[in-house]
Amino acid sequence: MAKEVTNKEDNYSKWYNDLVVKADLAENSAVRGCMVIKPYGYAIWEKMKADLDRRFKETGHQNAYFPLFIPKSFFSREAEHVAGFAKECAVVTHHRLMNDPDGSGVVVDPSAKLEEELIVRPTSETIIWSTYRNWIKSWRDLPILINQWANVVRWEMRTRLFLRTSEFLWQEGHTAHATSAEAVAEAERMIQVYADFARDVLCMPVVVGRKTASERFAGALDTYCIEAMMQDGKALQAGTSHFLGQNFAKSFDVQYTDKEGKQQYVWATSWGTSTRLMGALVMVHSDGRGLVLPPALAPIQVVMVPIYKSDAERSSILERMGLLKKEIETAGLSVKIDDRDNLRPGFKFAEWELKGVPVRLAVGPRDLASGEVEMVRRDTMDKVQVPQNALALRLVELMEEIRKNMYAKALSFRDSHTYRVDSWDEFRKKIEEGGFLLCHWDGTPETEARIQELTKATIRCIPLDSFVEKEDGVDMLTGKPSHQRVIFARAY
Template sequence: MSKGLPKRSEDYSLWYNELVKRADLAENSPVRGCMVIKPYGYSIWEKMQAQLDKMFKETGHTNAYFPLFIPKSYLSKEASHVEGFAKECAVVTHYRLKNSEDGKGVVVDPDAKLEEELIVRPTSETVIWSTYKNWIQSYRDLPLLVNQWANVVRWEMRTRLFLRTAEFLWQEGHTAHASKQEAIDETVQMMNVYAEFAEKYMAVPVIKGVKSANERFAGAEDTYCIEAMMQDGKALQAGTSHFLGQNFAKAFDVKFATKEGALDYVWGTSWGVSTRLMGALIMAHSDDNGLVLPPKLAPIQVVIVPIYKGDDELDRISDKAKEIIAKLRAKGITVHYDHRDTHKPGWKFAEYELKGVPLRIAMGPRDLENNTIELARRDTLTKETINLNDVEIDAYVEALLEKIQESIYQKALNFRNEMTTEANSWEEFEDLIENKGGFLSAHWDGTTETEEKIKELTKATIRCIPIDQKAEEGKCILSGKPSKGRVLFARAY
């Protein structure tokens, strides 16, 4: 299978698209810009969901569900929000079809026009804050910590599987608080939850930071984010957490009686990650042979492939394999035993490399004689022969999976560090962005004007002002005006 995969180094974009399709992760649907998430891809997303959901619940959030549709007038209630989302949305105008006059199909029934058009949610702040108005009266009703798993639609013109699609799956947290500081703390907490998930589960190192005004969420006072580095030197925004101030509370008139008996607007946050994380996961680790999955998100962690001639040999290998499978499963390791006779071992090896299964165990007749197995790591493509007399196979595999998880992360971290460069002059900046890529740490004068000019000249945007930015006097690389610290630029997905 993988022999047909384009080389990552030759055409990164084509490599990505083909990998997504051939590894059975997703494909384009008949509906423009919408994807089909295939079973194997969806099973990775399910693992992501399960872990994130656990982390949300551990931080006190509960799930709920709000309507798919948003009345058109709601979008306009928060001024900058409508600017951000009205330009690319799916609009429902009618609620019925009827048979066409030629009898060959159906047409929109002009008598079934909605009084007010409905927008398929691009994000749910408006419909949720209109609901919160009824849920919140007093400080006793706060904080309100709600999350929703849902599909959203943004009518993107240029789409790419997982990275940018008209419809995507995501979670959106929407919280309400009695004080500004509590809302800011929540915003930062959720950025940290996302960063922990990216690093510990996806094995993707991220930079935590704050967006510039220009890149802020439409309706937020501040947008916190995590930014990851892909193998082609482009950055990818992997999650955002917004401090909404009192903007949506004011737009939807959500007030509460304070402990002191006054009446005040509620403070809000929202935060989300989406199926875009699948794109980040794929692009951060995979290679010319296919996917490389961190063990914690791999639907199959270990595959066992018997190498045999005839049923008798298969039976004997299977007996041994079953012992190993039982031991591994008892440790909570997901094992798949592929003894199909329709495909040769070599085909299977390539297939599971393409699909990123972290560990492959091969067992042939000689292994039976010697009580050995062959163990192959997907991430390093290295093999070793293990004598089962020498090791406890379950403990060995468990430890190895942990080592692989750590090793994949470390490799990505090393790459990210190599790809993070200080640029101290405009010439250097231009040269680096064009010839090296990656994150450029550079001084900026803090104005949107300069930011946009840099984007125009180089296609690089400010990914974030890092949280741990150290105070450092300097001069803006473009304007030469004073700057108080470096920010991170990159070309980005």
């Protein structure tokens, strides 16, 4: 293989990190906890962004941009919100450097201290609701449906590329509504947008659910989420959508005049997904050879590798490949011919497998003569000979087959690692093996906390869709009554 990747079964965590770094997705930077997203990784993120952005616009949202900095006083207006974020934020205190009076280098200029410190946004509810105050006067100004693509900073002590970094890229929707019902509907609509995106584009099965009170976003009345299962059986929260009630409207005094002329506080939602999705993408589909990218997210969908011994063979094969490439591009797929002359085909094969390119085509002298190509699909590694004519059409079909197969495979993995557990003994054993445990819970934060303390498992969500049917039961730990199973798992 081109680059050594740790065996997934030996060390899942190191395997993940190896893939991210060796497939050129991202790397740690010189700044603690901040990553560099490399061109190949960024190209995948751009495709995620474009697809999500289209879905947001189709559901009536517009993009805007709000300041990176939040005055400290704004930040602390919503009590739960500040409690949730104050311990992990980057604080700007000065606005100038000066030459070190003691010698070389530069130091912070003490005379350039800010009157009020600025927080680098960990999320933008406060700065946005302070702005909405000026935008909203009447019911005619509602709803406001805005999304922002931005970087945010949450000072993390233990970081992992994409999954948990001090700076990350994300989108945050912030909407304002006249009624509670409208805001709830918006929060629910957006979690469904995320679920559709995860399933259709990432080929990643997700459970749509609600968080328990203790897992809610700081300042929310209700948090909806999509939860996915990684290949080590741990859960990963891939997107959240919050019904914020009137909390931020009250903190920032945002009221509107309703049709009857009365003043009313505005209702809010916020919802977000981030570069964390890149981590999920890697963890859900990759194998011992490297990434396996869904066709819709692959920067290169088809790679062509020439097999030759002589210069004459090389040039006639590359010529034919050029013609095929044009046909395939016309069919709407992205193609790369790997014509590097200093590397052997086997090395190239390994490199493109590592990078997860959905389909590899190889053409040698015999293929040239027979009018065929060797086609290998990355998801199954199946190898077949296919005729060069109608190749483009075959590839378009194949991309859809790959998409469906990747989803089916991930779904099958999740389903085979999802268990109904009714006794505490079984829970303690099963949770060590990983997976989703569907259990009855008595609905109290005390029991939830106790289970987490004993097992490190959390309630990932109370499923909303048909993931598990409603049924009565008793809490496995306390024996108290329950009306629905929830999902327990260890999580990223």
